[in-house]
Amino acid sequence: MSIDGDPGSRVSGRTVSGVLTLVVGMAALTIVLxxxxxxxxxxxxxxxALVLTVTVHPxxxxxxxxxxxxxxxxxTMLLSAYLLIVLMTLALIVxxxxxxxxxxxxxADITSTIEETLTGLEQLGVDQAQIDKVVQALDPSQLVGLVGSLLAGALGALxxxxxxFTVLLFMAFDTNGARENLRIxxxxxxxxxxxxxHFARGTRTYMAVAAIFGLxxxxxxxxALYAIGVPGAFVWAVLAFVTNFIPNIGFVIGLVPPAVIALxxxxxxxxxxxxxxxxxxNFVIQSIIQPRIVGESVGLSPTLTFLSLVFWAWLLGPVGALLAxxxxxxxxxxxxxADPxxxxxxxxISGHPSPRDDGDDEPRG
Known part of the structure; x- marks a missing residue:
C-alpha cells in the first residue's frame, strides 16, 4: 500500500530535504571561504582599492x-588616492x-626582565620544562628577528x-560608467x-571619521610620548593612527608596544x-566620541563588529582587520x-530598534 499520501511522510521528506540543503549550503560556503x-x-x-575609490568619490x-x-x-580622483597610499606607505616604512x-x-633590558620573570616562576614552583619554553618564546634575538621580518614585510608590501595602483587606475576611470549603469x-x-x-555612504563616513580621529x-x-621621554614617539604615533581603523581592540594593540618600551x-x-x-x-576619542559621530551610518552592533573583525582578520589577514x-x-x-x-x-544587526517600530507601543487615536 502506498504511503505517498501520508502527511507524516511528506513532513519527514521536507525535513530531510531541508537538512540536506543546509548541509550542502554549509559545504559550499566552506569551499568558498x-x-x-x-x-x-x-x-x-x-x-x-574599492574603499579608496568610494572614499575619494566626493x-x-x-x-x-x-x-x-x-x-x-x-x-584628479586617481592622484588623490595615490597620494593617500604613498603617504601611508612611507609612514609605515619609516x-x-x-x-x-x-x-x-x-x-639587555629585555634579557634582564626575562631573568627576573623566570626567577619569580621558579619561586612559584613552575616546572623547569615550562620555564624553558618561556625562555625560547621570549628570546631577544627572536624579537629582533620579528622586527626585521616586519620591516621586510613592509618593504615587500610595495x-x-x-x-x-593598477586596480585604482581602472576603477577611477570606470567610476562614471559604473555610476550610469547603476542608474539604469x-x-x-x-x-x-x-x-x-548605503554601503558607499557608510564606508565613506566610517573611513573619513576614522582617518580624522586617527590623525x-x-x-x-x-x-605626549615625546614630552615624557618615551623613545620612538613617531613610531607609536603612526601605530595609533593605523590601529584606529581596527574596531574594538585597536586601542589595546596601539597601547601595548609603547607601554612595554616605557617599562x-x-x-x-x-x-x-x-x-x-x-x-x-585614545579611549575617550575612539570609544566615546568617534562612535557617536559615526552613528547610524555603520549600523553594526558592537558585538557584531568585534566578531566581524575576528572573521575578516582570519579570512584576509591584516588588511581584513583594517577593513573589517x-x-x-x-x-x-x-x-x-538588497532583499526587502x-x-x-x-x-x-545594528543593535538599535527600527525607526518604523518606534511608535508601535504608543496608543493610537
Whole structure:
C-alpha cells in the first residue's frame, strides 16, 4: 500500500530535504571561504582599492560641477588616492625602520626582565620544562628577528602597492560608467542599488571619521610620548593612527608596544604614565566620541563588529582587520539590505530598534 499520501511522510521528506540543503549550503560556503582565504593576497588590495575609490568619490562630484573634462576629473580622483597610499606607505616604512633600530638597544633590558620573570616562576614552583619554553618564546634575538621580518614585510608590501595602483587606475576611470549603469539598473533592481549606495555612504563616513580621529589621536599621542621621554614617539604615533581603523581592540594593540618600551626605559612609573595618556586620549576619542559621530551610518552592533573583525582578520589577514567594518557593510548590503524580505534583521544587526517600530507601543487615536 502506498504511503505517498501520508502527511507524516511528506513532513519527514521536507525535513530531510531541508537538512540536506543546509548541509550542502554549509559545504559550499566552506569551499568558498577556503578559496577566498587562498587568494586573500588579491582580494585584499582589490577591496582596498574599492574603499579608496568610494572614499575619494566626493572629489569627483565637486569637480564635475566645474568645466573640467571627464578625463581630468578621473585623473584628479586617481592622484588623490595615490597620494593617500604613498603617504601611508612611507609612514609605515619609516616607523618600522625606526622600530627595527630601536629594539636592539633594549636587548639587555629585555634579557634582564626575562631573568627576573623566570626567577619569580621558579619561586612559584613552575616546572623547569615550562620555564624553558618561556625562555625560547621570549628570546631577544627572536624579537629582533620579528622586527626585521616586519620591516621586510613592509618593504615587500610595495609590490601590493603597485598592484593597488593598477586596480585604482581602472576603477577611477570606470567610476562614471559604473555610476550610469547603476542608474539604469535602479529601475529593475532598486533595492540592490539602494543597498550599494548605503554601503558607499557608510564606508565613506566610517573611513573619513576614522582617518580624522586617527590623525588627532596620533598627533596627541606622539606629542605626549615625546614630552615624557618615551623613545620612538613617531613610531607609536603612526601605530595609533593605523590601529584606529581596527574596531574594538585597536586601542589595546596601539597601547601595548609603547607601554612595554616605557617599562624598559624607565620602569613602571613611565609605563603607567603611558597607560594613563592612552586611556584618557585614545579611549575617550575612539570609544566615546568617534562612535557617536559615526552613528547610524555603520549600523553594526558592537558585538557584531568585534566578531566581524575576528572573521575578516582570519579570512584576509591584516588588511581584513583594517577593513573589517567596510567589508561587513558590503556583506550587509548584498545579503540583507538588497532583499526587502530580510529587513526585519536590520535592527538585530545594528543593535538599535527600527525607526518604523518606534511608535508601535504608543496608543493610537
Amino acid at each position: 577556503g578559496g577566498v582565504h587562498a587568494v586573500s593576497g588579491l582580494i585584499g588590495p582589490v577591496f582596498l 572629489i569627483r562630484r565637486r569637480l564635475e560641477k566645474t568645466r573640467l573634462p571627464e578625463w581630468a576629473v578621473s585623473l 616607523s618600522v625602520a625606526q622600530l627595527a633600530a630601536l629594539l636592539p638597544k633594549y636587548t 609590490t601590493d602597492v603597485f598592484f593597488l 539598473l535602479g529601475s529593475r533592481f532598486g533595492d540592490l542599488v539602494e543597498a550599494l549606495a 588627532i589621536v596620533a598627533v596627541i599621542d606622539g606629542a 624598559l626605559e624607565d620602569g613602571p612609573g613611565l609605563m603607567l604614565a603611558v597607560i594613563a595618556i592612552y586611556c584618557v586620549v 567594518v567596510p567589508l561587513s557593510l558590503l556583506m550587509k548590503a548584498l545579503l540583507v539590505e 524580505r530580510l529587513s526585519w534583521a536590520l535592527p538585530l
